Amino acid sequence: xxxxxxxxxxxxxxxxxxxxxxxxxxxxxxxxxxxxxxxxxxxxxxxxxxxxxxxxxxxxxxxxxxxxxxxxxxxxxxxxxxxxxx
Amino acid sequence: xxxxxxxxxxxxxxxxxxxxxxxxxxxxxxxxxxxxxxxxxxxxxxxxxxxxxxxxxxxxxxxxxxxxxxxxxxxxxxxxxxxxxxxxxxxxxxxxxxxxxxxxxxxxxxxxxxxxxxxxxxxxxxxxxxxxxxxxxxxxxxxxxxxxxxxxxxxxxxxxxxxxxxxxxxxxxxxxxxxxxxxxxxxxxxxxxxxxxxxxxxxxxxxxxxxxxxxxxxxxxxxxxxxxxxxxxxxxxxxxxxxxxxxxxxxxxxxxxxxxxxxxxxxxxxxxxxxxxxxxxxxxxxxxxxxxxxxxxxxxxxxxxxxxxxxxxxxxxxxxxxxxxxxxxxxxxxxxxxxxxxxxxxxxxxxxxxxxxxxxxxxxxxxxxxxxxxxxxxxxxxxxxxxxxxxxxxxxxxxxxxxxxxxxxxxxxxxxxxxxxxxxxxxxxxxxxxxxxxxxxxxxxxxxxxxxxxxxxxxxxxxxxxxxxxxxxxxxxxx
Numbered sequence: 001x002x003x004x005x006x007x008x009x010x011x012x013x014x015x016x017x018x019x020x021x022x023x024x025x026x027x028x029x030x031x032x033x034x035x036x037x038x039x040x041x042x043x044x045x046x047x048x049x050x051x052x053x054x055x056x057x058x059x060x061x062x063x064x065x066x067x068x069x070x071x072x073x074x075x076x077x078x079x080x081x082x083x084x085x086x
Numbered sequence: 087x088x089x090x091x092x093x094x095x096x097x098x099x100x101x102x103x104x105x106x107x108x109x110x111x112x113x114x115x116x117x118x119x120x121x122x123x124x125x126x127x128x129x130x131x132x133x134x135x136x137x138x139x140x141x142x143x144x145x146x147x148x149x150x151x152x153x154x155x156x157x158x159x160x161x162x163x164x165x166x167x168x169x170x171x172x173x174x175x176x177x178x179x180x181x182x183x184x185x186x187x188x189x190x191x192x193x194x195x196x197x198x199x200x201x202x203x204x205x206x207x208x209x210x211x212x213x214x215x216x217x218x219x220x221x222x223x224x225x226x227x228x229x230x231x232x233x234x235x236x237x238x239x240x241x242x243x244x245x246x247x248x249x250x251x252x253x254x255x256x257x258x259x260x261x262x263x264x265x266x267x268x269x270x271x272x273x274x275x276x277x278x279x280x281x282x283x284x285x286x287x288x289x290x291x292x293x294x295x296x297x298x299x300x301x302x303x304x305x306x307x308x309x310x311x312x313x314x315x316x317x318x319x320x321x322x323x324x325x326x327x328x329x330x331x332x333x334x335x336x337x338x339x340x341x342x343x344x345x346x347x348x349x350x351x352x353x354x355x356x357x358x359x360x361x362x363x364x365x366x367x368x369x370x371x372x373x374x375x376x377x378x379x380x381x382x383x384x385x386x387x388x389x390x391x392x393x394x395x396x397x398x399x400x401x402x403x404x405x406x407x408x409x410x411x412x413x414x415x416x417x418x419x420x421x422x423x424x425x426x427x428x429x430x431x432x433x434x435x436x437x438x439x440x441x442x443x444x445x446x447x448x449x450x451x452x453x454x455x456x457x458x459x460x461x462x463x464x465x466x467x468x469x470x471x472x473x474x475x476x477x478x479x480x481x482x483x484x485x486x487x488x489x490x491x492x493x494x495x496x497x498x499x500x501x502x503x504x505x506x507x508x509x510x511x512x513x514x515x516x517x518x519x520x521x522x523x524x525x526x527x528x529x530x531x532x533x534x535x536x537x538x539x540x541x542x543x544x545x546x547x548x549x550x551x552x553x554x555x556x557x558x559x560x561x562x563x564x565x
Contacts, residue, residue, distance in 0.1 A: 016166055017163050017166065018163050019166065019167070019168045020151065020152070020162070020168055020169050036154065037154035037155055037159075038163075039160065041160065041163075041164060041539065042163055044539075045163075045164070048111060048543065052111060052112065
C-alpha cells in the first residue's frame with residue numbers, strides 16, 4: 001500500500017483506540033501526543049495493532065518516528081509498500 | 087486437558103478487563119470464576135423482584151465526556167470503549183459529616199475547596215498546598231509513595247479534625263490497612279474522590295459488567311462460571327498445572343489471579359519464604375428499599391461519610407459492628423434523567439469478622455437483624471421517616487463477603503500488603519485486582535489492564551518491544 005492507504009490505516013487504528021475523538025481535524029505535522037493527549041500506553045497500542053494487522057515489527061528505537069502523522073507515514077512507507085490493506 | 091496462553095482467576099472487573107486486553111491481541115485466554123455469576127466484589131443480584139448492586143456506592147474517578155486525561159479516559163482507550171458505554175451520571179453532591187461540622191463536595195473541586203476554606207480558615211494555604219502537590223504527584227514508585235500518608239499530610243495540615251475529615255472518605259473507599267495508608271494511595275484516592283468525583287450508571291454496576299463480558303466474548307475469550315481453582319501445582323518456580331474444584335485440569339503459560347494475595351497463595355503448592363498477612367478490615371452493609379425517592383423525603387446527598395466520635399478511628403472493631411462512623415449512600419441522588427425504580431439507602435460500617443465467624447449458625451440471623459437495626463439508625467438523621475417508608479431490606483456481613491468472593495476475613499479491600507507490580511514468588515503467576523493495589527471501579531479495571539500489558543503482552547513477543555512495554559506499563563501507573 002502507498003502513503004494514502006497507510007494514513008487511512010493509522011486513522012483507523014486511532015479511531016479504534018479513541019472512538020470518542022473526531023479525527024477529521026487532525027493535523028499531519030503536529031505531534032499526535034499533543035493533539036489527542038495520547039500517552040505511552042496508547043503509542044504501544046498503535047505498534048501492537050500494526051503488528052496484529054500487518055505483522056509489521058517496529059523496533060523500540062524507532063518509536064519516535066511515530067510522533068506525527070507525516071513522520072509515521074514516511075517511516076512506514078518502505079515497510080508496508082508490499083502489503084495489501086485489510 | 088485444555089491449554090491456554092493465559093488463565094485469569096476471577097471474573098470481576100480486573101479479571102474481565104485483563105481478559106479483554108489479552109483477547110484483543112489474540113491470546114488464548116480463559117477466565118475461571120468459582121461463583122455462579124460475574125462481578126466478584128462488585129456484582130449484582132435480584133431479590134424479591136428487585137435489582138441490587140453488591141457493593142457499588144459510586145464510581146470514583148469520574149471525568150466528563152471529552153476529557154482525555156485521567157484514569158477513566160485512559161481506561162476507555164485501552165479497552166476501546168466509548169464514554170457512553172459506561173453511562174456514567176454524575177452525583178448531585180456528597181458530604182463529610184463530623185460532630186458539629188460538615189464539608190460538602192461535588193465533582194467541582196472548587197466547591198470542596200471553598201467548603202474547607204470556610205470551615206478551616208487557618209488551614210486555607212495549607213490545604214491549597216496539599217491539593218496542588220497531589221494534583222501534580224505522579225511518582226508512585228518514588229520514595230514518598232510508600233511513606234505514611236498520616237505523617238506526610240500532617241506535615242502540611244495542622245488541624246487534626248481536618249486531617250480526619252479528609253481521611254474518612256478515602257479510608258472507607260479503599261483503606262486496606264488500619265489507621266493509615268501509604269501516601270501514593272492517598273494521592274490517587276484524593277484525586278479520584280475530590281478532584282475527579284462520583285458518578286453512577288442508572289442501572290448500576292450491571293451496565294459496566296455487561297459491556298465487559300460482552301466484549302470479552304466477542305473477542306473470543308472464554309468464560310467459565312462455577313469453575314473454582316482448587317489448587318495450582320508448581321514445577322521449577324512456575325505454575326505447571328491448574329486443578330479445578332471438579333478435579334479437571336488445565337495448563338497455561340501464565341496465570342493472572344484476582345483472587346487476592348493470601349487467597350492465591352493458598353492455591354499454590356509451594357509457599358514463599360514469608361507469609362503475607364490477610365486483611366483485618368471487614369464491613370456490614372444494610373440496604374433499605376424505600377417507597378419514595380429520598381429527595382422527596384428531604385435528602386439530596388449522594389454519599390454521606392459520617393463520624394460521631396472525637397477522633398475518626400479506622401480499625402477493626404471489638405464488637406460485631408462499629409456504629410461510630412460509616413457511609414450512607416443514596417443511589418437515587420445522581421443526576422439521572424429518570425428516577426430509579428427502586429430508591430434505596432445503603433449504610434456501610436466497620437465489622438469484626440471473628441465475632442461473626444464464631445456465631446453459632448442458629449444465632450446468625452438474629453445477629454444480622456440486630457446489626458441491621460443498629461447501623462440503619464443513622465439514616466433517621468437524614469431521612470426522618472425512612473422506617474415507615476421501607477418496603478424491603480437486605481444486608482451483608484463479613485460472612486457474606488467471604489462466602490461469595492472468597493476474600494479471607496471478609497476483607498473487602500484485601501491484604502494491607504499490596505503488590506504494585508503484580509509479581510509473586512512464581513515466575514508465571516501474577517496478581518491483579520484488589521491486592522495489586524488500585525481501588526474503586528476504575529482502579530480495578532485499570533489494574534487488570536496494567537498487569538496484562540506488563541506481564542503478558544510485554545513478554546510474549548520475542549522482539550524488542552518487550553522491554554519497552556515494561557517501561558510503558560510502569561509509566562501506566564502514573565495516574
